[in-house]
Amino acid sequence: MAPKIIRDLSDSSGYWAAIWTICPMPDVHVICDAPVGCFNLVGTAVPDYTDAIPHIENLTPATMTEQEVGGKGTSEKVRWTYENLRDSGALEGKRLIVVSTAESEMIGADHTKLVETFQPGTTFYYSNSLSEDEWTGRDRVLRWLWENYGARGGELGASDVLQPSVSDPQARTVNIIGPTYGCFNAPSDLEELKRLIQGAGGTINLVYPYEAKLADTPRLAGAQVNVLLSKEFGQGLATALGQETLAAPFGMHETTAFIRRLGELFGTQEQAEAFIAHEKKTTLRAVWDLWKGPQSDWFPTSSVGIVAGQSYAEGLARYLGEELGMPIAFVGARPLRPGDPDNETVRQMLHKRAPAFVFGSINEKIYLSEAGARFTNFIPAAFPGPVVRRSVGTPFVGYRGAVHLVQEIVNRLYETLFNFLPVDGAYAKNGAGGPPAGPPQPNAPGNLPWQPAAQALLDAALEKLPYIPRISASREFQMKAENLARTQGIAEVTVEIAEAALKQ
């Protein structure tokens, strides 16, 4: 079989999944069996850009050096790290979990037995980082947490740390499973989900792991309904819990169905219907008004490309494509579904013809830069990529998500139009106002004739652009070509002149 080549990896590994799932819980400390880089990237460098936290404080590396890799193994280093953490007081009132990394797995380090000699209840999590990606990794570690700290939470001893209170499901209570660190836009989506659940008549039992303690894990059993923030992971835990599971809804119709279903499950149908009716008059009113206004007329001619986590990819395609009627140029989910374009394919598509909007990660943004696609609006919708999303005002899910998305799109369209308005030539020369069309040459009034082949070249170039900027782009190219012809003293626009102008 031909070797598989990765272009600009979109998904992290099982090790990242483990750290980013476990560490949001404040009553845990994690030792990662890692070289300095695996510690720094996961604990400081990247979460500073994905979650805007300066560093993960409950993570300590058993820093691996050449000695450990070269045959000594990492047990001694892990033990040394544990003892110093313990002596420094960092482990007081905390559960310790030791997590493997790709490099520790590479040298065959398994600390299952070693951790039994540490403080009671210490566990070893084999992150399987040489095989698992972040999606299967997050799913598996959530199940593992439930199995080890929830379902049989008391068996691990140290009952002063974990006080399991497994209870029967309480009516009208909901767990939200996910998010973890490194989940794009999670604070906003979480806020909106809570609002919808409460609107339908429910209360939140546990947001796991983001707003939970490890000691809360047994309480997962106490909810009537589980809601997955992302379809990409969490199903394993939800299945183990055994209650009805719903996925976070995108767009107006799915959200309405979501609220109705919760109403049915809670026996609060009337409240749910009243909430939906009220939302239509309040939160969603902006969508209705923009739909009635001229803004929505642009949707059918503004194409969209989407690369994002599965929930986002499917949700965006459904809302923007089916509900608003925007043409969907391509959709790529992470993890890839059968037939989805991989990064290599997405890159080629964007180089060839970029849609009016691209929702994606920094990878797609780079491909747009390579293509010089300055007429395309890029909207962050996935990691990797540095973007702060800690405000709760930018949801993609639910009714508020529907409003936020349509507002964002309309504002971007306004921006596109603004950038094409002419700036007076005297200032445009200074680079003001984006691409300067430049004034016509003063000594050459009137239009220049275009050779048919030059005209065809212009048409072909415009055809590749998103629809809305075409009018302005057409004027810009035309002026450039004619100015160029005049400067060269040519009386008509030739193919060569048109080519040169298009390259400018």
Add this chain to the structure above:
Amino acid sequence: MTTTIPLETEKGHTCKLHPQSMCPAFGSLRILTRIEGSHPVMATDTGCLYGLTFVTHFYGARKSILAPQLGSAELMSGQMVEGTRAAIEVAAREPGVRLIPVISLCVAETAGMPEELLPRRVGNAEVVLVRVPAYAIHSHPEAKDVALAALLRRLGDRSSPQEPKTVVLVGEVFPADPLAIDGALRRMGVEATVTLPGRSLDDLVRAGRAGALAPLHPFYKQTINLYREWGIPVVGGAPVGQTGTYAWLKALGAALNLDPNLVEQVASEERARAQSLLETKPLAGSTILVTGYEGTELAYARLLVEAGANVPYVSSSIGQDPLVFPDEMWLKARGTREVVYRKALEEDMDALDRYAPDFVLGTTPFAAEAKKRGIPAMYFTNQLASRPFFLSGGMAATVGFMQQALGMGERYQTMQKFFQ
């Protein structure tokens, strides 16, 4: 490559639990992705690839990065080399490709990446293997050196006639700095300067013909060794501050056999200019901790001390080396109590307790800890790397920035009180 990180400091009580360095390999990626026509291939596991691609796309270049899939399946069936070769083939199809650096990281180095099984050249592109396992390199700056030395060894032009009056300046510096240094050196009789690492592959080629190497940062050990191998003189130190600039210009003049009168004239002018800037001791009365991971901390500390600051504590993630001794000695003779190499967060925190600084230049986690206490702090790398630093002009910019920063104390306290 065989150094080990001591687990405890000399004092024997501060545990080095949390080392402070960006993944070392990023240092090499930063350099390798910024070169025009360079299309990198990374050999590593997916977790590493994700993190390093992330930071490279943020801080390195808007450049697509290729890698062979390298999980248990591929490693167990011995497909690492085959996969890497296939990724090289894909990179070789990029428009304008001239260089394919193969960056071999922890997992690939543990499995053993055999250089002899990789092509040396594909089409128009040189294929250069750069080995940067984090477990052996230890710090981000030192990986820059590994990458640069690998590139120079392959690309440096050693067959054409030497350009005896050309100087190679080495170090990632603010773009205006080399222009200022070039200006001063030309006045002394230098004909040209080349700055590495940079965007141009041809600069690497030309660097092999140079008359002297001037590493502006003290961690370019392999690069220095290579120039020594080539018999090209190396001028240590950097044109920093009043005394540093004078000494550096004189040393460079001597290494290149420039007209001593001319050199003395330029060096004295620079010294006089620096002196007039420092006369008022603009930072007098302030206590500053300098605790980055870039390997340039000692030089910055020197400048701050000349400007009147009290810098009791300096820490870096690079290792101790003869190249930094002059700066360390200079600092210790002027009030610096501790210089820590291969530092850990715990050591910096300990210093924060002991020295009550007015301002902290630190890594992200350490600066965050200082801000938590209401102490003005900034991330060393972002703030200092974005300003001129060398010669009298750089000194004015850096000292001016520090003056401004020192005036911000109250705001940090207000913020801290609000969130307490």
